[in-house]
Every structure is written in structure tokens, then in C-alpha cells.
Amino acid sequence: MSYARAVAAIRSAKTITLTTHVGPDGDGIGSCLALAIGLRRLGKTVRLAAPSKLSPVYAFLPGFGRFRILDEEAAAKKAPASDLVLSCDCGDLPRLGACGALRRTTLLNLDHHSTNDRFGDINLVDEAAASSGVVVEGLLRRLKIAIDHDLAVCLYTTIVFDTGRFMHSNTTAGVLRWSAKLLDAGIDAALINRKLTYTRSEAEIRAQSVAMALLVRDEAQPARAGIALDRATIAGAGVPDDWGDLVEIPRSIGGVEVAYVLKEKILKDGTLVTRASLRANPPFRVAPIAQSFGGGGHEQAAGCTIPGPISAALPRLLPMLREACVPPKAKRRR
Ligand SMILES: [Mn+2]
Structure with a gap:
């Protein structure tokens, strides 16, 4: 320094x-x-x-x-x-x-x-x-x-x-x-x-209710939960920007250790990307996932941009999210 x-x-x-x-x-x-x-x-x-x-x-x-x-x-x-x-x-x-x-x-x-x-x-x-x-x-x-x-x-x-x-x-x-x-x-x-x-906009609250309805939690791995918002959903909600800190919604569920939010976005040059916002509770980590896609952040709060729609991003992301939910101790034993 x-x-x-x-x-x-x-x-x-x-x-x-x-x-x-x-x-x-x-x-x-x-x-x-x-x-x-x-x-x-x-x-x-x-x-x-x-x-x-x-x-x-x-x-x-x-x-x-x-x-x-x-x-x-x-x-x-x-x-x-x-x-x-x-x-x-x-x-x-x-x-x-x-x-x-x-x-x-x-x-x-x-x-x-x-x-x-x-x-x-x-x-x-x-x-x-x-x-x-x-x-x-x-x-x-x-x-x-x-x-x-x-x-x-x-x-x-x-x-x-x-x-x-x-x-x-x-x-x-x-x-x-x-x-x-x-x-x-x-x-x-x-x-x-x-x-x-307590100064959130009404649009943000309404957008969050749309997002909450799309919450996904895998029965096979309940430590992982997330929300995926495709272009159609975002357009339908009528609030492209005002979604607030959505990833705290899946993260706040008891038993969830790794949370994600995926949002499709069309960049200024016309390319379609998926923005991923990732969170974990210690000792679980999400920074390595974000980094593998050229993103970054903190060990327990990171983000990245993945090319293509959610349907292309999710199959790449899911194995990493699954791996991120394995407790560090269990990993050492393997
Ligand atoms: Mn900071």
C-alpha cells in the first residue's frame, strides 16, 4: 500500500x-x-x-x-x-x-x-x-x-x-x-x-415482489437459492433499473449459504449478457466464481458478466454454485 x-x-x-x-x-x-x-x-x-x-x-x-x-x-x-x-x-x-x-x-x-x-x-x-x-x-x-x-x-x-x-x-x-x-x-x-x-421507491418494492415470485431453491441442495430475471420478466415489470439489492432476498432464507441473482441485460453495443450477483455466508466463497468469468468483488459478495442469455449462462454457473456450497472441510476430505 x-x-x-x-x-x-x-x-x-x-x-x-x-x-x-x-x-x-x-x-x-x-x-x-x-x-x-x-x-x-x-x-x-x-x-x-x-x-x-x-x-x-x-x-x-x-x-x-x-x-x-x-x-x-x-x-x-x-x-x-x-x-x-x-x-x-x-x-x-x-x-x-x-x-x-x-x-x-x-x-x-x-x-x-x-x-x-x-x-x-x-x-x-x-x-x-x-x-x-x-x-x-x-x-x-x-x-x-x-x-x-x-x-x-x-x-x-x-x-x-x-x-x-x-x-x-x-x-x-x-x-x-x-x-x-x-x-x-x-x-x-x-x-x-x-x-x-427506508427511502426505497415504490417501483423497487413492486419489482422485488415480481422477483420473489421467481425464487428457486434446489431440494437436492437447499444451501443454494437464487432468482433469474430474463428480458421478458424485466420488461414486464416495467422497472429496468430499480430492483434494489435483490440477492439479499434468497440470502436471507435460513439454511441458504450461497445466493445468486441473474439478470439479462442488453448492452449499448446490442450484445445480450447475463449479470450475476453472488453472495455467500462465511466460510463459503463466491469470489472465485466471479473471477472465473472476469468479474470480481469480495470473498462473500461478488459479481460478474457472462455472455449470452440466462439459458446459456446458468449451465456454466450451476456446477460452480454447487461446488461453492460444499463446506471447506468436506472438500479437504475428498
Ligand atoms: Mn466497497
């Missing part, structure tokens, strides 16, 4: 563009907005770019309205060049979407995904950090930027999101101490949790 190189790159840059992965989430958005506040205080010219649309759930975050959506490579190439593009919470260049084409002198890759492929000129990747926001805070500390209320709101959002509201296995004593310091900055944690949890 090179905090020193990252600090030097930031100090010498005049213009900095902050960006995050496609389908920006609470960690990516919160990390960018925290850095935006901090780097402006250092007198930097800061721009915010996202490669796809942002959920209005995050509209309460300070600076949210400053994000520019650059979902076309041509538009990203036309955007003003920066001394530094700082990518937050993204494991590889393709996941930056069109924002990967932003013109820059230096690319700084700030992340915590175990599958990060070190695509930056400078790589600040801490796999032990529970959120990218934790890495951002480490950077701000070294830049001698004090954590005020607005910064704490952004950072707290990153940790609430990536620990699943302090429920996932990355919720360590250190994470709780780190979060407590943010509460010391005077934030209203209950209000933030409410904004993040």
Missing part, C-alpha cells in the same frame, strides 16, 4: 476528478464525496464523475448534486482533463465504464476489493479495510484534513453500506471504534440509517 505516493500525487495535482464504478453504491459515492470535501479544502479543483446513474437514495449526501454522469466514452473523452483521476471502490478498469476514458496524467486506484487488479498508476488498495471509505479516511488523515460533520456523514455512509448496516463479517471491533469517531463528529447516525434504508 502506498499512502505516501497517493499523498504526493494529490499534493502535486491541481485538478482532480473523483470517480467510482458502474452502478455506484454507498461506499463508492460516499468515498468520492468525502474526498471532494477534503480536497477542496486543500484548494484543489475537484470534479465528480460517475459512469452510470446514481440512486436518489444518496441525495442527502453533501455534494451529491455535483456528480456528472458520463456513461458514454465519447463524453468522458471530451470532459476536461485532470492532473489526477482518483478511482474509488473499483476493482478493475472495465468496471469504471466510460469514466475509464477520462483524460488524466495520473490514475490513482483507491480500493479495498480482494480481487483488485492494481489497474492504477498508483494503487492504494487495502484489502483489510471494511469499506473504501476507511482507506479515504486514512488518506485524509495523512493530508491533515480534520473530519467535520459533512465529511463524517459521507464516511459513515460508506461503512453502513459495506458492512450491511454492521451485520456482515467485516464488522470488527476496529470498524465499530472507527465508526464511533464519526459519531463524535456530531452526525445523526439514526437519521442516516433511515435515509439509507
